[in-house]
Amino acid sequence: MRVSARHGRYLEFDDGTTFVPVGLNLSFPRFAKNAEEGLVCYGEWLHELAANGGNFFRLWLGHPFFDVEPDRAGEFDETAAERLGRVLDLAWSLGLRTKVTLEHFRSLETAPVAEIFPGAARFERGQYHCSKGGPVESMDAFWRGTEAQAFYLEKLDWLAERFAGHPAVMAWELWNEINAAQGHGWEVWTEQMLPELRRRFPRCITLQSLGSFCGGYAEPAYRWLCGLPGNDVAQVHRYLDPGAEWEVCRGPVDVLVADAVRTLCEWRTEAGGVTCPVLLAEGGAVEAHHAGPSNLYERDHEGIILHDVLFAPFFAGAAGCGQAWHWDVYVARHQLWWHFGRFARAIAGFDPVAEGAEPVFWETPRLRVYALHGKDVSLIWLRDRRCDWSSELEAGRDAVPVAGEHLCLLSDFATSGLVEFYDPWRDCGWADRQGLNGNAGIALPTFTRSLVVRLMTEAPSR
Structure with missing residues (x-):
């Protein structure tokens, strides 16, 4: 997978065939009680997605279900790798490709976070703290210290040995919403790690991601992202959020997600002088300040929010459909998979690269x-x-x-x-x-x- 050589707004396979991602986040089995239940969840989700025209999904390697480094830094779990392999093998058999997000933790010890609702991911990673045999005592030291970097690179090497050639993996993402993590220095760390990621996974897209683009505080980080060397696609996260600083994030969903895509398209062009791909990598609706999934989902049995999340980004110039976040409490709960089929049929036969499409x-x-x-x-x-x-x-x-x-x-x-x-x-x-x-x-x-x-x-x- 690579950025199109003919039209830099889009993606293509090595043979030049255009690839438009149609899918969503399926990051982890939130409510699974054990590994087998988690595999059952993925079996159901991936079959539904593939049957409805999907071709792409995202997963989080840092979640306990996939965590290959569960107990101590530098000690890797083959059982977790086997689970990851089973999900990737199933995906490939169904014609699906995935983006693997390597980490999402924000602290080394328990710390206050906005996401405290049932099933929310955990955002601490004690394995890296020196009190538990890790290399550092703070996130500042994690970002800036050579010892922590060595542990991270060792993990990349271990993963590359097992999955660098897996055909289902199209992209590797360094971190989920890295600007939400504690400490200073994640920008330089990213600039150092992206080339290392590409060195180990040369045939894949390499990426970084930031938190929700909903207020002025996020603008400097997103401008940095748009000019980041080695970041193949400018990804943006944006939600309908009644607590957001910017009014656009409290309005119609099609408007708020299209605005995010257009803004990054403009900034990416300004930064690099060329058109580059942009994706809405997370979208949906939340309670104020991301306190939980939106209560609107209870009433949205038809998928009104999902429809706008899918369609508006692509037609605003994104490289693919918008990628919804609440896969389990919204999409799967209301059986809204059919929306992906509708999007796929809407764009069937339209090659944005061959057409030189412009929004x-x-x-x-x-x-x-x-x-x-x-x-x-x-x-x-x-x-x-x-x-x-x-x-x-x-x-x-x-x-x-x-x-x-x-x-x-x-x-x-x-x-x-x-x-x-x-x-x-x-x-x-x-x-x-x-x-x-x-x-x-x-x-x-x-x-x-x-x-x-x-x-x-x-x-x-x-």
Whole structure:
């Protein structure tokens, strides 16, 4: 897997075939009582994802289920490696690829964290503390000390020996939300470790991630990330959060995730002078300040939030769909896997690299228009402005169908050709086709919440 040589906004396989990640976080079996239950969970999740058009998921190596270093720093557990191998083998058999996140701890000892709800991950790692045989006594020393780095590199070597050639692994991520960890020096540590990661996993994407992009405090870290050498994809985490500093994070989900993608696209281009891939690597809804999964999930049996998390980032210029976080308490609980199939069908046959696709956005009195403008084919996602989580889930008002609307295209779009429609909520379309005539606009079929429009020139340029 690599950044596309033809269009740096996207990813591709070694043979140049475009790869659009369609999936979510399946980071750990949160409520499994033992290893066998955890494997059963992964079996169910991966089969559901693959059956519904998914091709990608993320897992956390630092969780006890996968932890290959569970007791003492530098002592590795073959049993945990075997579990990881079983999950990766199953993924490969189902046509799925994964991103492996190596660490997520924030402290060496128990410390206050926002995530204190049932099933929340633990964020301390006592194995590295000198009182338990580890090399350091603080996170400052972990980031800056050569001894701690040696332990980390030993772990990378051990993993590379077993998994560097595994075909299911497409990306290795140094840390989950590293700026949430204690201590100073994680920036320099990252800059030192990314080349080491690539040296051991040369055929994979190498990455770093930061915490939720929801306030001014996060801006310097994200600007640093966008200019970080060796970080193949600029990842962003953003949630609907009623406690967020920025107003955009308290509004419509499509708007907040699209804004995050656009911002990183701009900053990445400014920093490097070239277009590079961006992914919404975590998204969803939380209680204020990430105190837990959003109570809105209790009412969101249709997946209104999930739909916007999936669609808006890609149509705003991301390399793939947005990747939801709450896989168990939301997606699996309400059996929302079908949304991944709808996204996959919506983009089927559209190659953003071959088309040289560029994101374009505009609004009408009724719609937000997210378009990927291509040479021969353009794909447009329309989102009704009059309904969102606040009207449907909070106020309890049903979405009113959009009827009798015409879509007027911007001047950059072709004025002749063919138009097709796909309704992702009813899973119908692509069969009905109409001609595109001059500047009269497109007569839209009646739809609820969102619609996908495909524009095709009658004389392909390729």
